Amino acid sequence: MTRDLTTRNDLKEIVDKYDTILFDCDGVIWEGDLLIPHVKEVLAGLRKMGKRFFFVTNNATKSREANKAKFDKLGIECHVDDIFSSAYASAAYLKNVLNFPAEKKVYVIGEKGIEDELDSVGIRHSGGTDPADNVFIDLMDFSSITSDPEVGAVLCGLDMHLNYKKIAKGCRYLRENEGCHFVATNLDSTFPTHGSTVCGGATIAPLITTMGRQPLVIGKPEAAMLESILKTYDLDKSKILMVGDRLNTDILFGVNGGISTMLVLTGINTRAEAEAEDAVAKPTYIVDSLGDFISVV
């Protein structure tokens, strides 16, 4: 049963109960470039109480450094280690969960954010923003789609430079290289903002169709991102709360990972959607806004 948090006592109880808070950002902390009222003060107050934060985002186009810049600009305290983007989580998952071998490399279908995070964990990579792979090849000229036995994983995220060469190379490695991992940062089909424009799920679709095989998905709502966090830090699941505005990503992510969840109503989903019988996931708590916690911090 979902519980509504309305009184000061309700909110106080939550603050006392959880040590670690995972936040979705868009629709929770900000809306585009605008902070949601009181959220800045609430985050500062929770920090002062010693709460540990993780900002959990499916955006794989930016590195954690680049993600941090937005927090800096809005005047919210944030450390690089607080950010768990699907790009970083994918790199960390390859490194820590799959024990990716040092002599292998990852073929990237995606933007610089993914390359930066592979660099940050010391995994070699090809493809991505390499100018040699960001070209159009001539019709029926497959001469540049060559083998590379060093590729041990194909990692895909939103790639606004997607092209036939990258798709065909990725498929070739997956087909030819034994045990080659097929990993997606996230499968979101459209951006929550930007007028529902095409997102990462679309740019990985050609590989899924060609290979007839599903990738291991790291981003929300899959459990891999949480697994990656739990593997990196030593945390007590019963003291972790996931806060988000979307049932089908944020709340489902928490449910899949076996942690408590709180839906805020400052973003995509409404109270009615959360309470609907066929809701894709039921939050543990609902609160109008993260800003409501101003009364207890």
Place this chain on the structure above:
Amino acid sequence: MTRDLTTRNDLKEIVDKYDTILFDCDGVIWEGDLLIPHVKEVLAGLRKMGKRFFFVTNNATKSREANKAKFDKLGIECHVDDIFSSAYASAAYLKNVLNFPAEKKVYVIGEKGIEDELDSVGIRHSGGTDPADNVFIDLMDFSSITSDPEVGAVLCGLDMHLNYKKIAKGCRYLRENEGCHFVATNLDSTFPTHGSTVCGGATIAPLITTMGRQPLVIGKPEAAMLESILKTYDLDKSKILMVGDRLNTDILFGVNGGISTMLVLTGINTRAEAEAEDAVAKPTYIVDSLGDFISVV
């Protein structure tokens, strides 16, 4: 029950029974650039008997004129009207079956073959090989993904110049323009030749994923291509035979369309695969090679 054609009498019976023969080409008439033995003579003999031919191909990258060039090179008599490529069939379907309005245009995600065939039936188009749409856009710069209320259909085929801009424009038209048709020339995921390289089904996958909607598919094994042929010519279904080497495209195409089918064993599928209990489609007849008909022509 599938019937094996082995004796001269068996073959004679087929020749007498059917007026119109639909041929798949690769694996039936030729294998890459090599003619399958005796096939050239068989085709010439069947022509002399007054049989009508249609060469039915899912290849949408070439116009019928360009397809005909291969027949010319191999010395096989072939007229432009004998060729039913998925590109031409798509243009004909839009024109004759969907009565596509003259004031609208088609947005093409595909190669020149599709544009040529739209031209041949007098349908206006945009996208395709237009240099303005064959570019990479900057990360998160959606400024060029603008509306176009004139687009009444998005037609997709293999596009070796696939890019984010085309995908996003196609999705925008499908979302914004009421009644906008979503049409695919074919959904083959890999080329039968060229080392299973990525094919048209892969380049339409991003739109299917983003829109959460299936296209109307024209090419084999869908019935639309046959519908397009039947609508253009006045043919008696009981006198049409489809000849092919693949169960999941050619034979299934005939079965879906309610015509007789003949599997040849000079291409992809084997006799055992055709006779397997879970075969995707059962041919009416099996013959070792189209060349076997040399004894009756």
